[in-house]
Amino acid sequence: MGQARSHVFAPLGDLGRAEAVTTRLTDAISMGLLADGEQLPSEAELAGQFGVATVTVREALVALRQLGLVATRRGRGGGSFVIAPEEGAPTSWRQRLRAVSLSELRDIGDHYLAVAGAAARLAAERSSPEDVERLRLATEDLRRASDGQARGADGEASVAEGLAARGGGEGLAARGGGEGLGSVAGGEAGGEGGARRGLERGVFGGGGGATRERAADGEAGGVAERGWSRWGEQAAARAERQFHLEVAAAAQSARLTHEEVQLQGERGGLLWLPPSPNAYAEHRAITEAIALQDGELARKLTEEHILEAVDRLVDMHLALLES
Secondary structure: HHHHHHOOOOOOOOOHHHHHHHHHHHHHOOOOOOOOOOOOOOOOHHHHOOOHHHHHHHHHHHHHOOOOOOEEEOOOOOOOEEEEOOOOOOHHHHHHHOOHHHHEEEEEEHHHHHHHHHHHHHHHOOOOOHHHHHHHHHHHHHHHHHHOOOOOOOEEOOOOHHHHHHHOOOHHHHOOOOOOHHHHHHOOHHHHHHHHHHHHHHOOOOHHHHHHHHHHHHHHHHHHHOOOOOOOOHHOOOOHHHHHHHHHHHOOOOHHHHHHHHHHHOOOOHHHHOOOHHHHHHHHHHHHHOOOOOHHHHHHHHHHHHHHHHHHHHHHHOOOOOO
């Protein structure tokens, strides 16, 4: 989260208000960019980093204390410390989803599509080896959150579990006709062309399509509630958000990263609740496309990933309205 974290305290531009500072820090805390118990910079340091007056930061910290997200201690070793929010009730995301209109869901998806697709393409062109490694670590965070938690409608292991059981080296290659992540990661036969075809077919074509359809149908019917534990659902959603923040940071564009943070802080976070059973495989494919410096493939895979999430939410939104 190194690069993504650096944008938390970037200047606010013209939005030099206490509300803007409060929103920025609230988003960073809720997304896990600022850890529980972490000490915030001093008021003077925050004011300098955000480009606002000290009194504005002070007002924002008061608001954060009222929200229960920050505790301030006086004296030696004192300061303002982050209080990570407790996980919401299992029904919270359903309540939020029910309150959103269908047109707003589509609008959120369109906005996210433009931002995340562009970020993935630029990340493939501009990212450093360190950026790619951070993306791989973020992808593994999702695997760890998913492992042993997600189950399909018929009780089979999720895609994430299947990949983990095979050691991660052959998962997409087996589904993509013998090409894909196995050859990409190991530099084996097939080259970039074969890897590209394998990444596309392995995640969004062939046998993967049936898995996606079963998963979407199951979630709309309430399987997500039975298949994911409360902890697993929230942890996977955090891992999803952090992955996309790292992609935006790897694009080396402060504006794109700020846009990603803002989207996730508004209603964009709904896209990843409940988690998709295919998310781990899709994240791996996006990461390897970025590692291959294939901007168009990275953009395409990211857009497919988001479109699937939007379609899944629309189905669940309609199911909630009918229930």
